[in-house]
Amino acid sequence: xxDKELLDKxxxxxxxxxxxxxxxxxxxxxxxWHVRKMVIDHDDADDVTQEVFIKIHRYIENxxxxxxxxxxxxxxATNECLSFLERKKRRFFLPIGDVAGELSAKxxxxxxxxxxxxxxxxxxxxxTLPDKQRIVFNMKYFDDMSYEQISExxxxxVGALKASYHHAVKKIEDYLSA
Amino acid sequence: xxxxxxxxxxxxxxxxxxxxxKLPGIIQARVTTEQPAPRFSLAKFSLxxxxxxxxxxxxxLFWYVGITPSVDxxxxxxxxxxxxxxxxISESDLSTEELMEQVELDQTDIENIVNEVYGLPLDPNAAExxxxxxxx
Numbered sequence: 001x002x003d004k005e006l007l008d009k010x011x012x013x014x015x016x017x018x019x020x021x022x023x024x025x026x027x028x029x030x031x032x033w034h035v036r037k038m039v040i041d042h043d044d045a046d047d048v049t050q051e052v053f054i055k056i057h058r059y060i061e062n063x064x065x066x067x068x069x070x071x072x073x074x075x076x077a078t079n080e081c082l083s084f085l086e087r088k089k090r091r092f093f094l095p096i097g098d099v100a101g102e103l104s105a106k107x108x109x110x111x112x113x114x115x116x117x118x119x120x121x122x123x124x125x126x127x128t129l130p131d132k133q134r135i136v137f138n139m140k141y142f143d144d145m146s147y148e149q150i151s152e153x154x155x156x157x158v159g160a161l162k163a164s165y166h167h168a169v170k171k172i173e174d175y176l177s178a
Numbered sequence: 179x180x181x182x183x184x185x186x187x188x189x190x191x192x193x194x195x196x197x198x199x200k201l202p203g204i205i206q207a208r209v210t211t212e213q214p215a216p217r218f219s220l221a222k223f224s225l226x227x228x229x230x231x232x233x234x235x236x237x238x239l240f241w242y243v244g245i246t247p248s249v250d251x252x253x254x255x256x257x258x259x260x261x262x263x264x265x266x267i268s269e270s271d272l273s274t275e276e277l278m279e280q281v282e283l284d285q286t287d288i289e290n291i292v293n294e295v296y297g298l299p300l301d302p303n304a305a306e307x308x309x310x311x312x313x314x
Binding site for chain 1: 180181182185187188189190191192194196197198201202204205206208209210
């Protein structure tokens with residue numbers, strides 16, 4: 001279904017619930033995996049994903065359609081991830097290094113992760129990146145998004161994103177070679 | 179040097195069985211109890227926030243300009259501490275007789291003064307000593 005048709009259904013009070021259900025089914029996997037790659041743990045990803053869709057439901061009336069729907073949804077998901085990680089750090093008074101350590105431990109222990117050694121090492125390398133750099137890397141490397149799409153989502157310039165991604169790749173390669 | 183391009187892209191995360199089948203229902207149940215944020219309405223914003231704000235500002239201006247009801251001297255004096263009044267009178271050049279000329283005592287005032295004097299817990303000897311001290 002086209003985004004416009006979806007939005008029309010949601011904005012019509014009679015079909016709002018049905019339309020929103022369609023939106024969730026359309027975007028749930030993209031949102032979930034975007035979140036999961038950041039927060040690592042399934043239960044945390046589940047919580048954050050639900051919050052993303054609740055926010056979508058709350059604010060979709062104010063969506064101005066000056067951006068594509070998926071851009072708007074990804075932006076909400078990105079902000080929710082970053083907020084979640086920031087709250088995690090504050091709640092436990094952990095510096096970012098310790099949050100990375102905690103997430104790294106989840107990679108080793110989680111039942112919902114199956115990876116060979118190099119894949120695990122790659123994920124641990126990613127956890128050494130600052131959250132914003134990591135989310136940009138994920139969108140470029142794993143989701144194959146263009147810099148223009150990432151720029152729309154994050155509000156960061158294409159040039160800055162290119163620099164960020166190349167720095168991230170360098171750091172990861174250094175980590176993997178260590 | 180290990181290159182990123184040499185590592186096959188692989189999705190290492192997995193989800194519990196049936197997770198994505200259940201998720202829409204869970205979210206639907208949560209949003210059913212929520213009301214969506216209303217569209218921004220200038221008219222409603224004006225009534226809810228701008229109009230009361232104007233009333234508050236107007237009230238503050240009214241007060242600031244000093245349009246206050248007139249206050250009579252008795253009300254002004256009632257607001258001043260008795261000790262401050264006594265200190266002022268003591269330090270002034272007014273004599274007791276001059277002060278008494280200005281005071282209009284009615285019968286109630288006189289009776290109150292008399293009761294206060296006769297109500298003082300003074301024994302006769304103490305009273306005589308007091309009178310001597312005052313050199314009356």
